[in-house]
Amino acid sequence: MRTLTGIQPSGALHLGNYFGAIKQMLDLQQTDELFLFIPNLHALTTLKNPQILKTNTIDAASTLLSLGVDPNKTIFWVQSDVKEVLELYWILSAYTPMGLLERAHGYKDKIAKGILPNHALFSYPVLMAADILLYSANMVPVGKDQIQHVEITRDIAIKFNNDHGDIFTIPEAKTEEEIALVPGIDGAKMSKSYGNTIDIFLSEKELKAKIGKIVTDSTSVEEPKDPYTCNVFALAKLFLDKNAQEELAKRYQKGGEGHGHFKAYLKELVWDYFASHREKKDYYDKHQDEIIDILREGAYKAREIALPMIDKIRQSVGIYR
Ligand code: ADP
Ligand code: TRP
Helix, strand or coil: CEEEEECCCCCCCEHHHHHHHHHHHHHHHHHCEEEEEECHHHHCCCCCCHHHHHHHHHHHHHHHHHHCCCCCCCEEEEHHHCCHHHHHHHHHHCCCCHHHHHCCHHHHHHHHCCCCCCHHHHHHHHHHHHHHHHCCCCEEECCHHHHHHHHHHHHHHHHHHHHHCCCCCCCEEECCCCCCCCECCCCCECCHHHCCCCECCCCHHHHHHHHHCCCCCCCCCCCCCCHHHCHHHHHHHCCCCHHHHHHHHHHHHHCCCCHHHHHHHHHHHHHHHCHHHHHHHHHHHHCHHHHHHHHHHHHHHHHHHHHHHHHHHHHHHCCCC
16 A cells, blocks of 8 residues: 655644644554655745745654654655656646636635635645655545545546546545544644644643643542543543553542642653654754755655656656657
């Protein structure tokens, strides 16, 4: 199974991203042929500060490597390092009916949020189709908001194959239905756009302060507490096996411990869980040359697959060469 996905370089990742997406992706490394890239060209549609785009791209790479992306198992690169994707983007544009893009929710949502419409924002799904089709991916793990983009990819690929024979593999989107939503410090879905996140790589002091801000009810120290309505418990659960979850639930139900205790416990859980990842992150942040080398090597491997494919596509549409 060839699985491909892109992770936007949009700043620090949080516990919701980790337990909702990254962890599943790391598991796929063990079973699938995984292609993972940082879509910096897509990010350019909304991120117009050059320094931030550049820093975020390297930071996304160092974060993913620190969390366990293994460049020996996974082809890992930055989108803009394989230029053939842009050629395919143009060719596919000629096979993309306007109506298909006009119906895209992603575009409409971004405009509704006040982002100025530009052509790249509108044709975003075509570049995404090129990302997927250039590497003949079968499976594309994405969040729910991206399913329509994979459907657009399928439509474009089917239309192209009808005209030119079986050039493209028709991909399928994969979404994790059973993954629970990770709550933020206010109890709503943890999300960058709600400002309620707990980021993975905070300093110990920042982590303690963030966890201190988690909203809890006003039961006193002595009173029994309901673990299943408590945001602190919901987060702690993510780090515990079944037995440890039950033990913690009993401590809540027994009373005699305040929310402060449980918050201190949660802080220890998060801090210890990411200890080795944090060390790696510190290492990569100090050795950015190594990150650049890994990404260059990844782009080289990706291009080895992209080059014969783009050649086949050029020939099928009649591009002279
Ligand atoms: P954000 O809402 O912070 O902008 P993204 O939309 O960039 O996060 O999400 C990236 C990935 O992380 C997606 O696959 C998404 O489903 C997952 N994810 C984000 N927040 C959560 C959450 N609170 N719980 C579970 N998964 C999440
Ligand atoms: N659009 C995706 C997102 O915002 C990122 C992305 C770009 C992607 N190209 C892709 C995901 C190809 C999967 C496959 O999350």
